[in-house]
Amino acid sequence: MTDTMQRIVQARRPDGFPVEEDFRLEEIPLPSPGEGEILVKVTHLSLDPYMRGRMDDVASYAEPQKLDETMGGGAVGEVLESRSDAFAPGDLVLGYFGWASHGVAPAKACRKLDPELPPSTALGVLGMPGFTAWAGLEAYGKLKKGETLAVAAATGPVGSMVGQLAKLKGLRTVGIAGGPEKVGLLTDRFGFDAAIDHRVHGDAKAMRGALAEAAPDGIDVYFENVGGPVLGGVLPLMNLHGRIIVCGMIAWYSGETDETGSIPLQKVWRMALVKRLTIQGLLQTDHTDRFGDFLTEVTPLVKSGQVSYLEDVAEGLENTPKAFFSMLKGGNTGKQVVKL
Amino acid sequence: MTDTMQRIVQARRPDGFPVEEDFRLEEIPLPSPGEGEILVKVTHLSLDPYMRGRMDDVASYAEPQKLDETMGGGAVGEVLESRSDAFAPGDLVLGYFGWASHGVAPAKACRKLDPELPPSTALGVLGMPGFTAWAGLEAYGKLKKGETLAVAAATGPVGSMVGQLAKLKGLRTVGIAGGPEKVGLLTDRFGFDAAIDHRVHGDAKAMRGALAEAAPDGIDVYFENVGGPVLGGVLPLMNLHGRIIVCGMIAWYSGETDETGSIPLQKVWRMALVKRLTIQGLLQTDHTDRFGDFLTEVTPLVKSGQVSYLEDVAEGLENTPKAFFSMLKGGNTGKQVVKL
Numbered sequence: 001m002t003d004t005m006q007r008i009v010q011a012r013r014p015d016g017f018p019v020e021e022d023f024r025l026e027e028i029p030l031p032s033p034g035e036g037e038i039l040v041k042v043t044h045l046s047l048d049p050y051m052r053g054r055m056d057d058v059a060s061y062a063e064p065q066k067l068d069e070t071m072g073g074g075a076v077g078e079v080l081e082s083r084s085d086a087f088a089p090g091d092l093v094l095g096y097f098g099w100a101s102h103g104v105a106p107a108k109a110c111r112k113l114d115p116e117l118p119p120s121t122a123l124g125v126l127g128m129p130g131f132t133a134w135a136g137l138e139a140y141g142k143l144k145k146g147e148t149l150a151v152a153a154a155t156g157p158v159g160s161m162v163g164q165l166a167k168l169k170g171l172r173t174v175g176i177a178g179g180p181e182k183v184g185l186l187t188d189r190f191g192f193d194a195a196i197d198h199r200v201h202g203d204a205k206a207m208r209g210a211l212a213e214a215a216p217d218g219i220d221v222y223f224e225n226v227g228g229p230v231l232g233g234v235l236p237l238m239n240l241h242g243r244i245i246v247c248g249m250i251a252w253y254s255g256e257t258d259e260t261g262s263i264p265l266q267k268v269w270r271m272a273l274v275k276r277l278t279i280q281g282l283l284q285t286d287h288t289d290r291f292g293d294f295l296t297e298v299t300p301l302v303k304s305g306q307v308s309y310l311e312d313v314a315e316g317l318e319n320t321p322k323a324f325f326s327m328l329k330g331g332n333t334g335k336q337v338v339k340l
Numbered sequence: 341m342t343d344t345m346q347r348i349v350q351a352r353r354p355d356g357f358p359v360e361e362d363f364r365l366e367e368i369p370l371p372s373p374g375e376g377e378i379l380v381k382v383t384h385l386s387l388d389p390y391m392r393g394r395m396d397d398v399a400s401y402a403e404p405q406k407l408d409e410t411m412g413g414g415a416v417g418e419v420l421e422s423r424s425d426a427f428a429p430g431d432l433v434l435g436y437f438g439w440a441s442h443g444v445a446p447a448k449a450c451r452k453l454d455p456e457l458p459p460s461t462a463l464g465v466l467g468m469p470g471f472t473a474w475a476g477l478e479a480y481g482k483l484k485k486g487e488t489l490a491v492a493a494a495t496g497p498v499g500s501m502v503g504q505l506a507k508l509k510g511l512r513t514v515g516i517a518g519g520p521e522k523v524g525l526l527t528d529r530f531g532f533d534a535a536i537d538h539r540v541h542g543d544a545k546a547m548r549g550a551l552a553e554a555a556p557d558g559i560d561v562y563f564e565n566v567g568g569p570v571l572g573g574v575l576p577l578m579n580l581h582g583r584i585i586v587c588g589m590i591a592w593y594s595g596e597t598d599e600t601g602s603i604p605l606q607k608v609w610r611m612a613l614v615k616r617l618t619i620q621g622l623l624q625t626d627h628t629d630r631f632g633d634f635l636t637e638v639t640p641l642v643k644s645g646q647v648s649y650l651e652d653v654a655e656g657l658e659n660t661p662k663a664f665f666s667m668l669k670g671g672n673t674g675k676q677v678v679k680l
Contacts, residue, residue, distance in 0.1 A: 061614050227609060241626075246612045257606060265608055266601035269567060272586045274401050276621035281612040286581075 005030045006317050007070045007100035014055050017254045017328070022055070023071070023321045031104045033083045039104050042077040042097050044313075046123040047324050047336040049225075052253040061283050071099035071320075074128060076119040087112065094122045099320050101340055114299070124335030125302055125309035126295065128284060129157035134294045135287035136223060136245045137165055140280045145170030147220035148239075150211065152176040152198065152230045153250065155310060157335035160190045161298075162223045164307050167191050171221070174214045176207075176230050178330045185333065189308050204232025204260050211237055218242075227251045232260030235268075240275050247282045250328065310334025345370045346657050347410045347440035354395050357594045357668070362395070363411070363661045371444045373423045379444050382417040382437050385657075386463040387664050387676040389565075392593040401623050411439035411660075414468060416459040427452065434462040439660050441680055454639070464675030465642055465649035466635065468624060469497035474634045475627035476563060476585045477505055480620045485510030487560035488579075490551065492516040492538065492570045493590065495650060497675035500530045501638075502563045504647050507531050511561070514554045516547075516570050518670045525673065529648050544572025544600050551577055561585070567592045572600030575608075580615050587622045590668065650674025 004027050011024040033039045051073060054065040065072060075097040079087045084107030087093065095110040097103030113122050124130060137143060149166040153159040154175030163173045163186075175192035177183055178199045186195035194214035201210040211219070211233050218239040224231060228251030238244070252261055272279060301307040312332040314323035320338050327336040344367050351364040373379045391413060394405040405412060415437040419427045424447030427433065435450040437443030453462050464470060477483060489506040493499045494515030503513045503526075515532035517523055518539045526535035534554035541550040551559070551573050558579040564571060568591030578584070592601055612619060641647040652672040654663035660678050667676045 061616075224609070227606065231605075231609075246609055249606070249609055249613070252606050252610075257604070261604055261606035263605040264597070264601055265571075265603040265605070266567065266589070266592050266597060268605055268608060269564070269571075269586055269589055270592075272619055272621040273589070273623070274621070276401075276623055276626060277619075278621075279612055279617075279619040281614070281616035281618075283613070283616055286616060 003030050004028065005100060005102040007098070008317065008320055009068050010055060010065050010071055012067065013057055014254070018052070018055060018321070018325060020321055025318055030102055033081055033104050036084050036106055036108070037104050038079050038084055038087050038093070038107050038110060039081040039102065040077040040093055040095060040097060040110075041080050041102055042075045042100060042340050044077075044120040044123060044337045044339050045075040045097070045099055045320070046073050046127070047320070047327050047338065048073065048129065049248055049250045049253065049328065051324065052328060061285075072096060073098045074123055075100075075103065076113065076122050077103075082107070092119045094127070099317065101317055117302070120311055120313075120335075120337050121302065121309070123337055124157040124311060125161065125307065126299060129335060130161045130298060131287075131291055131294050132247060132282070132284040133158045133161035133223070134165060134298060135284050135290060136247055136282040137162065138290065139287060140243060140245050140278070140282065141166075141221055142243060143169045143171055143221065146172075148172040148174065148215045148217055149221040149223065150174040150176065150215060150219050150234055151223040152226040153330070154192065154195075155182045155185050155190065155333050157309065158225055158247065159223070160309065160334070161307065163190050163192050166221070167193075168306070172215070172217075174211065174219070182333055185310070189310070198230055201233070202229065204229045207233025208236060221245070223247060225250060227261065228258055229260055232258075232263070235263070235271060238271070238275055238277055242275060242277050244277060244279045245282050246279060253328065312336045314338045316340070343370050344368065345440060345442040347438070348657065348660055349408050350395060350405050350411055352407065353397055354594070358392070358395060358661075358665060360661055365658055370442055373421055373444050376424050376447055377444050378419050378424055378427050378433070378447050378450060379421040379442065380417040380433055380435060380437060380450075381420050381442055382415045382440060382680050384417075384460040384463060384677045384679050385415040385437070385439055385660065386413050386467070387660070387667050387678065388413065388469065389588055389590045389593065389668065391664065392668060401625075412436065413438045414463055415440070415443065416453065416462050417443075422447070432459045434467070439657065441657055457642070460651055460653075460675075460677050461642065461649070463677055464497040464651060465501065465647065466639060469675060470501045470638060471627075471631055471634050472587060472622070472624040473498045473501035473563070474505060474638060475624050475630060476587055476622040477502065478630065479627060480583060480585050480618070480622065481506075481561055482583060483509045483511055483561065486512075488512040488514065488555045488557055489561040489563065490514040490516065490555060490559050490574055491563040492566040493670070494532065494535075495522045495525050495530065495673050497649065498565055498587065499563070500649065500674070501647065503530050503532050506561070507533075508646070512555070512557075514551065514559070522673055525650070529650070538570060541573070542569065544569045547573025548576060563587060564589065566590050567601065568598055569600055572598075572603070575603070575611060578611070578615055578617055582615060582617050584617060584619045585622050586619060593668065652676045654678045656680070
């Protein structure tokens with residue numbers, strides 16, 4: 001066992017889209033667990049779009065990332081040393097260890113993993129992204145058989161779960177993704193009824209045309225995780241009493257704007273009124289009391305293959321920022337993790 | 341009994357704010373009730389902001405008003421002739437008789453009125469506007485004691501009901517209205533905890549400052565019936581998990597815009613996400629199955645005076661358009677009716 005560890009800190013606030021120089025890889029002494037804590041060797045760390053928001057110094061639903069401290073985030077690994085009765089060395093564990101080779105955390109802030117499943121599933125399909133999808137649909141989706149749901153970034157860990165859960169409930173599902181490979185996966189692997197390539201339909205008008213074909217009865221539920229032209233195409237197709245669950249807007253995370261982003265409030269308000277839409281902000285941490293229900297329901301679906309998932313695995317802590325930038329640009333297909 | 345009646349028809353589509361020339365007063369033969377119908381002499385007709393939307397030839401939640409036909413709308417009156425067992429001559433009745441001195445309607449489309457109450461209450465506090473307020477709060481308000489609610493046009497039939505119902509449930513209520521007379525009524529007559537004059541605080545920034553003082557703990561529920569600078573002031577003060585019930589936007593009905601109306605969708609989306617807001621379009625016709633519950637609950641409150649109401653009474657069918665324009669500009673204090 002070495003006596004140092006590696007970590008990545010945020011060196012400065014990004015100016016628009018983040019770049020390598022906004023981060024710094026450091027070697028620091030390996031910490032020792034205090035009473036009730038465990039020391040973990042990270043095997044896979046999670047990359048998630050919400051992290052982009054934390055890199056700015058603005059009020060959001062999450063505290064801004066502190067400069068010169070370990071980049072925060074979920075990770076899984078193996079317990080090296082335990083000062084808690086709840087864990088023994090060798091246990092697989094999920095915790096908030098961030099972009100780092102090792103971490104120390106209170107045992108009660110960690111979750112022991114099912115050894116029958118690959119540990120990385122605790123970062124994706126059975127972790128925060130999968131739970132986000134499940135919790136959003138449970139709390140706000142009001143899914144009814146025969147309705148139509150649309151979701152973008154639909155091969156990703158949130159979008160693919162949204163689509164598959166809606167499909168299991170008897171909805172028509174329309175998935176949006178970028179490029180022929182992902183679009184093929186939507187129907188072949190994730191069972192979407194229709195798939196749209198946003199690279200082919202690059203503006204709101206073209207997207208609207210493609211969606212109108214894919215959703216001939218209109219859209220009842222839109223699970224929003226991208227914003228941008230996809231939203232622009234979806235909005236006019238929303239049905240009476242439609243639900244828009246606003247979970248993210250990756251197209252706008254770095255301050256870029258576009259035609260849809262400029263739609264005036266007056267028009268949105270009129271649409272909400274005329275169609276009696278429900279527009280609902282979603283953050284999974286509001287629903288953590290239901291995480292157990294989620295695992296109970298979805299773990300068997302994953303084990304049986306009824307719910308499928310994909311992972312993109314980058315290798316090496318030093319490649320974490322690059323993998324993160326790529327994910328922000330849609331370079332990943334499934335859940336983006338980094339294997340150490 | 342005369343053998344003619346008067347009515348007002350829409351002569352053309354308004355170009356922006358409506359003017360007298362958009363309407364025409366006509367004398368036509370008095371119709372005869374068919375089997376199952378009643379003939380009614382109108383005593384009071386209702387003027388409501390939603391009518392402005394119907395005057396344009398655009399898809400909305402209500403059919404556009406047909407040109408050269410009687411302007412639609414609710415009215416109350418006395419049955420002159422009945423070909424239905426449900427009504428007898430002399431009965432007081434509510435029906436959809438529009439801007440007219442008389443009307444014929446199927447008996448089953450009319451409602452017999454409680455003779456203990458002034459018939460005009462069936463157009464306001466115990467009619468569509470009062471029900472709109474009640475239904476919106478019941479279905480979407482999720483009112484919790486100690487929270488803060490804000491509403492504009494707050495001496496009006498919707499706003500005053502919203503404020504009084506919320507106050508009865510233990511919320512802090514903030515009312516917004518135009519001019520010292522109305523502002524005085526908000527606290528003195530309708531029991532609002534705080535009252536703001538939007539003429540004094542005419543832009544979104546000034547409104548925000550006044551609201552921040554009136555709602556020191558932020559705003560949990562905003563019942564939207566105006567749009568414009570009031571909305572601009574409210575938005576940044578919305579609390580986590582706040583509810584915005586979009587019932588109307590009178591400031592924007594004739595296509596005017598302002599700074600708030602131009603707030604970009606991107607910013608609204610971010611706010612919905614960060615604060616996990618619920619933005620919900622409301623139309624009372626979605627809730628008509630609860631109208632009986634509304635009457636059961638609110639009629640005693642009106643009779644006992646626990647729920648107060650105000651009416652503005654214009655006189656004469658020929659003055660209906662003028663009274664309507666005045667209402668659109670906030671010239672009314674309470675429910676605007678026209679007495680014939």
